[in-house]
Amino acid sequence: MNTQLSFSFLLDWYSVSLLFQGLMMTLILAFLAVVLGSILALVPAFMRLSSNKFLSTPATFYVEIIRGTPMLVQVLLIYQLLNIPLFLIGGMDMGSFIPGLVALLINSSAYISEIIRGGILAVDKGQSEAARSLGLNSKQTMFKIVLPQAIKNIFPALGNEFVTIIKETSIFMYLGVAELMYQVGIIKSSSPAVTELYIVAGLLYLALTFPLSKVMNRIERRLRYADQR
Amino acid sequence: MKKLFLVVVLSLITITAYGCQNSSNVFDFILDESYDGFVTMATSADYPPYENIVQDENGKNTVVGVDIEIAKAIAHRLNKNLRVVHKGFDFLVEDVRSGKVDFIIAGMTPTPSRSEIIDFSKSYYTEDSVVQVVLIHKDDATLYQSIEDLNQSTIRVGAQTGSIQAEFAETFTPLATAKIVQDLKELLNNLENNQIDALFTEEEVANTHMNNGYENFVKLTLPELEGYEGNAVGVQKGNTELLTIINEVIDELLADGSITEWLEVYSA
Amino acid sequence: MQIKDNNIIEIKDLKKSFNSETHALNGVNLSIKKGEVVTIIGPSGSGKSTLLRCMNLMEVPTSGEVVFEGHLLNIKDKNINKLREKMGMVFQSFNLFPHLSVLENITLSPKLVLNTPEQAANILAQSLLEKVGLSEKINTYPNQLSGGQKQRVAIARALAMNPDVMLFDEPTSALDPEMVGEVLSVMRNLANQGMTMVIVTHEMSFAKEVSDRVVFMAEGLIVEQGTPEVIFSKPKEERTKAFLKRVSVL
Numbered sequence: 001m002n003t004q005l006s007f008s009f010l011l012d013w014y015s016v017s018l019l020f021q022g023l024m025m026t027l028i029l030a031f032l033a034v035v036l037g038s039i040l041a042l043v044p045a046f047m048r049l050s051s052n053k054f055l056s057t058p059a060t061f062y063v064e065i066i067r068g069t070p071m072l073v074q075v076l077l078i079y080q081l082l083n084i085p086l087f088l089i090g091g092m093d094m095g096s097f098i099p100g101l102v103a104l105l106i107n108s109s110a111y112i113s114e115i116i117r118g119g120i121l122a123v124d125k126g127q128s129e130a131a132r133s134l135g136l137n138s139k140q141t142m143f144k145i146v147l148p149q150a151i152k153n154i155f156p157a158l159g160n161e162f163v164t165i166i167k168e169t170s171i172f173m174y175l176g177v178a179e180l181m182y183q184v185g186i187i188k189s190s191s192p193a194v195t196e197l198y199i200v201a202g203l204l205y206l207a208l209t210f211p212l213s214k215v216m217n218r219i220e221r222r223l224r225y226a227d228q229r
Numbered sequence: 230m231k232k233l234f235l236v237v238v239l240s241l242i243t244i245t246a247y248g249c250q251n252s253s254n255v256f257d258f259i260l261d262e263s264y265d266g267f268v269t270m271a272t273s274a275d276y277p278p279y280e281n282i283v284q285d286e287n288g289k290n291t292v293v294g295v296d297i298e299i300a301k302a303i304a305h306r307l308n309k310n311l312r313v314v315h316k317g318f319d320f321l322v323e324d325v326r327s328g329k330v331d332f333i334i335a336g337m338t339p340t341p342s343r344s345e346i347i348d349f350s351k352s353y354y355t356e357d358s359v360v361q362v363v364l365i366h367k368d369d370a371t372l373y374q375s376i377e378d379l380n381q382s383t384i385r386v387g388a389q390t391g392s393i394q395a396e397f398a399e400t401f402t403p404l405a406t407a408k409i410v411q412d413l414k415e416l417l418n419n420l421e422n423n424q425i426d427a428l429f430t431e432e433e434v435a436n437t438h439m440n441n442g443y444e445n446f447v448k449l450t451l452p453e454l455e456g457y458e459g460n461a462v463g464v465q466k467g468n469t470e471l472l473t474i475i476n477e478v479i480d481e482l483l484a485d486g487s488i489t490e491w492l493e494v495y496s497a
Numbered sequence: 498m499q500i501k502d503n504n505i506i507e508i509k510d511l512k513k514s515f516n517s518e519t520h521a522l523n524g525v526n527l528s529i530k531k532g533e534v535v536t537i538i539g540p541s542g543s544g545k546s547t548l549l550r551c552m553n554l555m556e557v558p559t560s561g562e563v564v565f566e567g568h569l570l571n572i573k574d575k576n577i578n579k580l581r582e583k584m585g586m587v588f589q590s591f592n593l594f595p596h597l598s599v600l601e602n603i604t605l606s607p608k609l610v611l612n613t614p615e616q617a618a619n620i621l622a623q624s625l626l627e628k629v630g631l632s633e634k635i636n637t638y639p640n641q642l643s644g645g646q647k648q649r650v651a652i653a654r655a656l657a658m659n660p661d662v663m664l665f666d667e668p669t670s671a672l673d674p675e676m677v678g679e680v681l682s683v684m685r686n687l688a689n690q691g692m693t694m695v696i697v698t699h700e701m702s703f704a705k706e707v708s709d710r711v712v713f714m715a716e717g718l719i720v721e722q723g724t725p726e727v728i729f730s731k732p733k734e735e736r737t738k739a740f741l742k743r744v745s746v747l
Contacts (some may be wrong), residue, residue, distance in 0.1 A: 021248025046380030061674035083327045130592035134606040148596050174317025176254030192442040
């Protein structure tokens with residue numbers, strides 16, 4: 001096995017700039033997926049929590065299908081369904097980017113809806129009982145009493161999801177969107193140091209996920225501190 | 230400490246901004262000032278000598294290769310400039326099927342399943358490029374002198390996922406253990422590091438890599454294959470007008486030796 | 498709002514099953530008069546809490562009727578929230594809202610449901626906290642309070658809606674012994690002021706002292722009911738006697 005590793009491509013200004021651009025795009029995509037995905041996720045989350053079977057059953061199907069199939073399959077299918085012609089914005093092929101983003105959002109919203117639902121269910125039943133016994137209706141109970149407490153449960157899991165999504169953005173490389181793995185592919189074509197390139201890519205992903213985990217831990221600890229019963 | 234942090238952040242921003250300039254997967258070629266508009270082609274530019282991404286003289290990324298040259302010739306014939314879109318191989322058929330792009334050239338074999346979805350031109354492969362080979366390590370040259378020598382259960386052979394070469398591996402070395410992956414570079418490195426013993430690929434592709442970083446390989450030639458004519462250009466089903474033009478262009482390029490010339494240039 | 502025969506709550510043939518095996522209530526009939534303090538006692542699993550929780554439809558009966566101030570209670574009725582405003586409930590595990598301060602806990606419902614203006618709500622909260630002896634805790638958070646203090650705040654919170662009846666579900670069972678007294682003291686004052694109260698409890702001496710009527714339940718049915726003097730000194734039923742012996746009151 002060739003154990004001599006050559007990281008000389010790192011000295012190439014050009015390659016380094018591509019990698020950092022890719023890293024930034026990865027972060028932007030993941031951020032969009034989490035933020036927009038969380039908003040979208042409220043719909044299936046509340047549908048599943050509803051006692052109305054016509055709402056909860058389709059929502060359950062949606063979530064289970066998305067969670068049970070590979071992301072690549074979802075991207076391929078949505079790419080076919082959303083037939084968007086090739087047009088450029090800022091050098092980016094929107095005909096590929098938009099289906100990719102839609103697939104990413106559908107995927108993240110399904111996973112996040114489970115996190116939200118779990119967070120809401122984890123709130124002690126006594127809380128909503130107390131609220132209802134005081135005369136609050138179900139909407140007031142949810143928004144004033146349950147959701148604020150659910151957020152403490154949701155946040156840590158959401159942080160984990162962010163880390164997962166960061167890694168899943170690599171699916172965009174097949175669509176020609178310049179995130180980190182796409183740039184790795186570009187550099188790979190002109191450099192034989194493939195192993196070294198992958199090591200660097202791995203470290204760059206860590207540079208995103210590791211601080212993120214630490215930040216989430218800090219926030220979680222702060223929320224728990226305020227919550228000593 | 231704060232100053233250092235600021236310096237680091239600023240330099241990261243500069244580097245990233247610089248990278249942004251070179252991150253588009255769409256490459257435009259103005260072939261002639263008088264041409265009006267673009268004809269679009271999609272490919273997966275990770276397969277030299279047919280298509281690859283390199284830096285041009287200005288330091289920007291661009292696509293080059295035999296397939297690119299053929300595309301330019303087609304564009305010329307249509308009096309249009311050429312726009313090349315680079316994306317994952319699995320998305321190319323869908324792109325031309327839906328009309329997102331006008332044609333695809335990507336070292337793609339016209340398999341029956343693909344032919345159900347899109348139409349293919351005639352093959353643009355020359356007598357030389359249609360040859361299929363197996364790469365082995367120089368050190369193993371005396372050990373394996375023919376394809377038959379590789380047909381043992383202790384041998385590990387490699388080929389790309391979904392490629393015609395994967396089928397050849399199945400046909401010629403059924404007893405060997407096959408490693409089928411997406412990435413050709415990964416397989417080349419595996420062969421270099423003795424993680425596989427042989428790699429099925431095309432003659433011209435083999436030449437390109439042997440000239441560019443993989444000097445330790447030798448080729449074993451596969452016997453002539455029945456029914457395999459080479460790879461072709463894909464167009465939307467029913468687009469006979471474009472298909473006729475493309476076939477004419479291919480005939481011309483084969484006849485005047487352009488393709489042979491390009492193969493030599495891009496596999497150097 | 499009519500009050501039929503001075504009965505603020507009427508329960509008719511109430512049955513509640515949680516599944517095919519668990520039958521919590523097997524046909525209970527009970528009336529609570531205005532101003533009465535009724536204590537419900539019995540072994541665990543007798544259905545006491547279930548009965549109490551059916552009174553404000555925290556549990557929905559399988560069959561039977563619950564009539565509150567002349568209104569038949571129906572969970573599907575839009576009116577149920579309005580009726581619940583008039584029934585205060587105090588829980589065994591307090592159920593204070595941890596993300597709100599004591600003041601906010603008490604003023605939330607008046608402001609939200611009764612549209613009480615901010616200032617009036619604050620004044621109300623202050624006077625209620627004085628009543629339960631916790632004025633100084635007005636801006637603290639539940640996690641800074643002891644169990645007894647939390648329960649007293651919970652009582653103030655329920656009182657803030659000016660209910661016609663207060664339902665207590667084992668209010669002191671989760672408290673350390675030294676804090677039971679402060680809560681019972683508040684409840685005693687409430688009873689002396691004429692509040693209608695239904696209390697599920699194990700505190701027998703408190704029940705003896707404060708109740709107008711004691712109800713003994715077992716296996717989902719009312720076995721016996723009467724004044725504290727009768728029940729605690731001269732119970733008629735064998736089962737009542739056995740229970741009281743076990744909790745060594747007799």
